[in-house]
Amino acid sequence: MSTESTITIRYNLNPGDLGQVAALHGKIYAEEHGFGMGFEAYVMESLLEFYRQYNTNRDRVWVVESDGKMVGFLLxxxxxxxxxxxxxxxxxxxxxxxxxxxxxxxxxxxxxxEKGYKGAYLYTTSGLDPAVSLYERFGFKKISQVKSRNFGVPLLEMLYRLYPS
Incomplete structure (x- = not known):
């Protein structure tokens, strides 16, 4: 990786982005957490759901790039x-x-x-402690968890919610 100055954040979707997001998830979660191909397929399916209802006034993407290569994503x-x-x-x-x-x-x-949402939620899994810590610092609270083998490994799937302050 080169200097931070080469990192840019883009707020729009370009052709090829959805496939790159799925590939990034498939690669990273397989390497770091042992997730199977089912996880990448799940991401692909749910990205399609997002794209079909994508509303530029209500939804936003953050495409993190370094020297033109996608290295991160959030939506x-x-x-x-x-x-x-x-x-x-x-x-x-x-x-x-x-x-x-x-x-x-x-x-x-x-x-x-800015958009006046009344609440938010996210799903995450065990083993992602730095991410969970970040979510909690921004006010998300764990509501429930369930044991699962959905992605080929035993894990806890957790639901976090953000309530209005």
């Missing part, structure tokens, strides 16, 4: 009852620990507040 997806869902928060290992995740979360929260 805010509108849901029913003025709720927002945080999804696909990912950074390649070389880009972690430099404050980029915190910057993305701040921007996510700013957009969430």
């Amino acid at each position: 805010l997806m509108h849901r029913l009852d003025e709720q927002a869902q945080l999804r696909y928060f990912i950074l390649e290992k070389a880009y972690r620990g430099m404050g980029l995740g915190k910057k993305l979360m701040k921007e996510w929260m700013n957009f969430y507040n």
